[in-house]
Amino acid sequence: MSVFLDAFSTAFKLIVSLDTSLLEIVWLSIKVSISSLIIASVFGFPIGALLAIKSFRGRALIIAIFNSMMGMPPVVVGLVVYLIVSRSGPLGWLEILYTPYAMIIAQVILILPIIVALSTQILEELHKEYEKIFKIFSVPPKTAVFTYIFDSKDALLTIFLAGFGRAISEVGAVIIVGGNIDHVTRVMTTTIALETSKGDLSLALALGIILLGLSLIVNLVATKIKSTAKGGVNG
C-alpha cells in the first residue's frame, strides 16, 4: 500500500516543483494527441457525414470496417506504421521514424475509426429526423450541414473527447514508432512503461496520476465549452 502513498506524494512533488523534464514530456503528449485529434477530425467528420447521408453500394461494409477498427490493438497499428516509415519501408525516404510525426500518424490511424463510426451513427439519426422537412422546404445542403452540426454539437464534443482519450492513453503504438527517445519522443505513457520496467513503481504511478489529472482538465474545459455554448443559445 505504501506504493500508493509514495505515488501521491511523488506526483504532488513533481507538479509543485514544475519538474522541467516532466513538463517536456507532458507537453509532447498533449502536442502529439491534439495534433492527431485535429487531423483525424478533419478527415473523420466529413467521412462520417458522407456515410450518414449518402447511400451507395458497399456503405454498410465500410461502416462495419470502421466500427471494427475501433477495437484495433495499438501495438498492431504501431507495427504497421513502423514497417511503412522504416528506412527500408515504402515511406522511409521521409525519415520520420522515431519522430513525433510518426507518432501522430499512428494515432491518427487509431482515432480516425472512432470519429468516423460515432459521427456516422449520430448524424444518421439526425438525418432521418430532418430529411423530409428539409426536402419539403428545399433547404440548401449547406444550411442542412450547419443544422446538423449545430444540433449535434454536444455529441460531437463527446466524440472529440473519446478520440483524445484514446490518443493520450495509448502506449503500444507510440513506443514502437517513437522509440521512447529521451527529449525527442518520450511521452507520458512511454515514461510510465519505462519507469515500471525500472522497478520504480511509485514514480510510474505518480505519472499515471498526473496523466489522469491532465485528462480531467481537458474534460472539464470541454464541459465548460459545452455549457457556455448552451448558455449563449438560451440567453
Add this chain to the structure above:
Amino acid sequence: MHHFKYPIYFLLSFLIPSLTFGGEILLQSTTSTNNSGFYSYILPKFKNDTGISVKVVAVGTGQAIRNAQNCDADILIVHARKAEEKFVANGGGIKRHNLMYNDFVVVGPHEDPAQIRESKTISEALISIFRLQPSFISRGDNSGTHKKELELWQKVAVSVKEHSGKWYKETGSGMGTTLNIAAELDAYTISDRATWLTFKNKRELRILFEGDPLLFNQYGAVLVNPAKCPKTKIEKAKIFLNWLLSENGQSEIQNYTVNGIQLFYPNAIR
C-alpha cells in the same frame, strides 16, 4: 472562421523542430545500458567533445539487431556476440568491436529454496534449480540475456522448452518487467548486473549466485553498413565509435558509477 487558424498554428509548431532535425545519429541499444543511466552520462560528454547528438532507442538485443537490419540505426551497441557477428557476416554491419563488459547474476528469493548460494559453478546452480523446479523466469525475448541463459541451460543438458509454462516461465519481455514478475512470484531469474543494480523493486530478491566466468557479459559495438543502408550517417557514427573506443571514451566508461559501484568495464582492443 478566425478560430480555425489556431489548430493550424498548433500543427505548424511541429515543423519548427523538424528544420533542425536530422543531424543526430541513431543508436539501437540494449535496455540495460540505457536504463542504468549510462547514456545520459556518456552522451553529453561525447557531444561536448564533438558537437554530435545521439538518439537512443533502447530495446532487447534481438529487436535492436532486427531494427538495424531494416536500416533503422546508424550504430548498434548490444550484447550477444554470435548474433553481432552474424549481423556483420550478412552485410548488415561493417565490423564488430569489443566495447566493455560486466557480468550476469542469478537472482532469486532470499530464502533460496534451491540452495544455489552454495553452488561452485553456474552449471551446479542451474542443476539445483532444475532438480527442485521452483519458478524460474526467462526473458524469452531473444535478447542478449535470453540467449546467454539458453546457452547456460544447454550446457547442463536441460531442455527448458519442454518445461515452458510449468516451472520455467517465459515472459517475452524486457529485463525490468521480468524482474518485476520474478519479485512477485518469488522466482529465480538471470539478469545483467547493470539492470539489477539500478532496479528499484527488488523486494525479496537477492543475488544468489555470481562470479562464474561463464557469466561474462560482453557488450559490442557495430557500425551499420552504408553499402546496405545508404541513408546511414556513417561519418558521424564512425566518429562516435572511435570516440567510444578511444582512451578518452574508455576512461569515461570506467568512471561511470551508480551509488559508488562501477557498472561497465571498458575492454576495447586498441
